[in-house]
Amino acid sequence: MPRFAPTFSGMTEPEVLIEFDDVTKQYEGGVAALAGLSVRVRRGEALAVLGPSGSGKSTLLNMVAGLDRPTGGTVTVDGVRVDRLSESASAQYRRRRIGMVFQFFNLLDDLSVLDNVLLPAQLSGTGRAAARKRADELLDRLGVARHAKAFPGRLSGGERQRVAVARALMNRPPLLLADEPTGALDTASGQDVRRLLTELNRDGQTLLVVTHDLALAESCATRTISLVDGRLAQGVAA
Incomplete structure (x- = not known):
């Protein structure tokens, strides 16, 4: 696979990309999804977050994405206090700073592969010519250019996840x-996606991966943490 250019521009940007400072999330009934969590992720890292169901992994991810707010503490991503953003500012933040890849791909079945990949650029107001050039480049690098005019339902699970990654990278987050x-993929496709994420991180892309897949964490993560009841597991450095 051709190498990807890093998504950061140089020494002027802060070393720490994500910072959770004493973050709590309390739901009705007293259930704590996160309980005083402090974590830092450096630019260029690939952090895997492990833990059983209900440990707070999804809440952590949603906080980083600006989809949920903490009850206490602060969440800062790429210099932005995400916990303070309004709904409209959160949407703008996600378009500019976050790429998201999901277990079940979340591709639009009534759009072609190419149009799925172009969608983030269209939402951010990128010109058609520049967006098309970027989409063609990503589809080629991710090995799915031959499917550009196809609809997602005609692709294998591994191919759909590659398209989803291309879409997530469209705005250079x-x-x-x-x-x-890798949760919805067979063994071979899961290995393919693990290799892809490893390659992306090697070329400078910061990754935050929430997973039950130990093989994924071992292969693509530069650091792994485990959550238990909304806290870092004992002995795990943040």
Whole structure:
């Protein structure tokens, strides 16, 4: 696979890309999804977050994406206090700074592969010519250019996840979030996606991966943490 250019521009940007400072999330009934969590992710890292169901992994991911707000503490991503953003500012933040890859791809079945990949650029107001050039480049690099005119339903699971990654990278986000990206794939396709994420990180892309897949964490993560009841597991450095 051709190498990807890093998504960061140089020494002027902060070393820490994500910072959780004493973050709590309390739901009705007293259930704490996060309980005083402090975590830092450096630019260029690939952090895998492990833990059983209900440990707070999804809440952490949603906080980083600006889809949920903490009850206490602060969440800062790429210099932005995400916990303070309005709904409209959160949407703008996601378009500019976050790429997201989901377990079940979340591609639009009535759009072609190419149009799915172009969608983030259209939402951010990128010109058609520049967006098309970027989309063609990504589809080629990710090995799915031959499917540009096809609809997602005609692709294998591994191919659909590659299209989803291309869409997530369309606006050159400094951070790529992956929520169980191999969870819906067979063994061979899962290995393919693990190799892809490893390659992306090697070329400078910061990754935050929430997963139950130990093989994914071992292969693509530069650091792994485990959550238990909304806290870092004992002995795990943040």
